[in-house]
Amino acid sequence: MHPVQQVSDYDKKLLDEYRDYKRRIANQILVLNTMTESQGLMQESYEDKKAALELLQEAKQQQILLSQQKIDERSEDLSQLEALEKEMASKVDQIEKNAWSTVTYSVPAYNGDFFVWPQPSSTKINSDYGWRGNIGVPGASYDHKGIDIDAKMFDPVVAAAPGVVIDTSYHGTGGKTVIIDIGSNITLIYHHLNDYAVEVGQQVAAGQVVGYVGMTGVTSGPHLHFGVRVNGVYVDPKPFLGLPGYESKKPEEETTTQDGDQTGENTGETGSGEETETTE
DSSP: OOHHHHHHHHHHHHHHHHHHHHHHHHHHHHHHHHHHHHHHHHHHHHHHHHHHHHHHHHHHHHHHHHHHHHHHHHHHHHHHHHHHHHHHHHHHHHHHHHHHHSOSOEEOOOOOOOOOOSOTTOOOEEEOSEEOOOOSOTTOOSEESSEEEEOOTTOEEEOSSSEEEEEEEEOGGGOEEEEEEOSTTEEEEEEEEEEESSOTTOEEOTTOEEEEEBOOSSOSSSEEEEEEEETTEEEOSHHHHTOTTOOOOOOOSSEEOTTSOEESSEEOOOOOOOOOOOOO
């Protein structure tokens, strides 16, 4: 082969190798650029996710703080309600003790008969006796000291048993209230009345009208709150009313009072006071 031809072929080979090398370098640069761009996108995605997570954590923290605040407020409300209930119960205790301490009236011992239903216009119980928690009515008790019987405004309520009226007064959240002593250290409580139909010291017969349904005190609507106390302690009224599944609450002939006295009938001076039982 002619020497010039050999040089030309060699140069061509070198040129081809250079072009191939240049293409490989360009491809590598393209790959590097793609990887760099991908890493940038991944970094942006990471930053976005990190920011979103921080916002979520902040929102959750605020939610926890608000929940704790509500818990604290509920605990404070519950403590206040408990204090009010204790205060009111002590005042009812005083009314009973005043009525039982001086001989100005006589009530035969309770004979154990079922009570007359105290709300003639309705037998529907809206709220039962005992723990019921927060019912959404500000000031209403968590631990219900009676039963709430559905009724309409001004419906008459009656004495569930014969006895003597020992209190007609306004009882804070219980509103206008009638208390009847029926003997054997048992009293009947009527809350949220619109008006009274009896007066302190009056003898009443079972079924006699003693007041009228209202919305006084803390209540979400007209109804009768009916409570029963035995020896100064609130008890479930339903057994006394002879509701299905409950037996008669006929006491022994002699009943022990809170002071330890044995008695078959109640004698005492009528009294008045405020009860702070919180009811709906």
